[in-house]
Amino acid sequence: MTRFPHDQFAKDYLKELLSPLGEVETSRDVSSEVREIDVFFTPTSTETPYGISLGLLGKLATTPAIFEPFRNAVTPRQIRSCMGKLFDVHAELERLSKREDRRMTEAQLPLLWILTPTASPALLDGFGFQAIARVDQNWTSGVYSLGSYQKTGLIAIHQLPRTRETLWLRILGKGGMQKQAIDELAALPEDHPLRTNALELLYNLQANLEVNQQLEAEDRELIMALAPLYRQQIDAAIQQGKIEGIQQGIQQGVQQGVQQGVQQGIQQGVQQGIQQGIQQGVQQGVQQGQRLIVENFLRFRFGELDEGMVAVIEPLSVLPVEELTLLLLRLSQLGGESPGIEEGKRLVVENFLQIRLGKLDEQNIVRVDSLLALPPIELRELLLQLCQFSRDELLSRLGELLG
Incomplete structure (x- = not known):
């Protein structure tokens, strides 16, 4: 920071x-x-x-x-x-x-x-x-x-x-003058060419200030003024993700339903496909909304993301909300510069291993270093697979991959 x-x-x-x-x-x-x-x-x-x-x-x-x-x-x-x-x-x-x-x-x-x-x-x-x-x-x-x-x-x-x-x-x-200006900025049309970029810079300032435990009263007021705007942006991202997911799910579901309808009756197949599509779409929408939250948070916290940090976005987005919230809270306490980014990637990998293996011993801490050395694509795929393995399967897989 x-x-x-x-x-x-x-x-x-x-x-x-x-x-x-x-x-x-x-x-x-x-x-x-x-x-x-x-x-x-x-x-x-x-x-x-x-x-x-x-x-x-x-x-x-x-x-x-x-x-x-x-x-x-x-x-x-x-x-x-x-x-x-x-x-x-x-x-x-x-x-x-x-x-x-x-x-x-x-x-x-x-x-x-x-x-x-x-x-x-x-x-x-x-x-x-x-x-x-x-x-x-x-x-x-x-x-x-x-x-x-x-x-x-x-x-x-x-x-x-x-x-x-x-x-x-x-x-x-500063103070009331800045707060009113922020309110005016937020009230601009959402498609205003400068509104989004200016707000993102303000959110980044908010994240940097929140790390400081000794804030001036005016800085605390600034954080309070920005908090509801940040919440609105997250809610909008979630809603947009749900809508896009539902639309995509319905489209895929209808296509699958039509194919099934050739054998089971077109009308029945289309109806079933739509229902499946809506269910699939809602699920995809929630996941996509959570992914947007994770990606926006990481960009506000660390700025430009390297390939390694981009690789952990999707695995993070499939975590249960409670675990994700605790992990994001820990990430928010890290600095926004290069050492903080590296520490953030290590924290994510350690968290995934702890979910499956419990407290990490020396051997598993060494495995964390080995995982961080993997190419970003391989790291992403492995983290996505972790929740599918039993403890023994995971240890076996890590042994095969890392030697």
């Missing part, structure tokens, strides 16, 4: 939204010293319908830009650090243009946008930030800038009007 889940969420979120508009780099190194820029954006196209749909964020993304999002109110020291990184980037770009014998214009230099949940009047006055809306009515309240050559702007998220135009920035806010 990342040490700073909110920071990682903000980077992933901005990258997801801005990628269609241009090139996005996260955690870009600054050459002068070991420092990183959160998000470095370079537009590759002019104003587009997609960019317009992002509202204020799309407006900020019409020029090269550095985005520095903060979970808590930005401090004077942090602002100075951000500006230092900005000027280092400017110097780097100007050196590059000189080596390539081309002219670097002011318009080509990136702007710095500091995204902060709140900003006090004292902070704004101390740096001389001016509200852009006072001189340009095309900008909304909550957007500030310094002199044009300083190329630095600040978004005070708590001052943004609660409109669709500011939604995608208010998601990065």
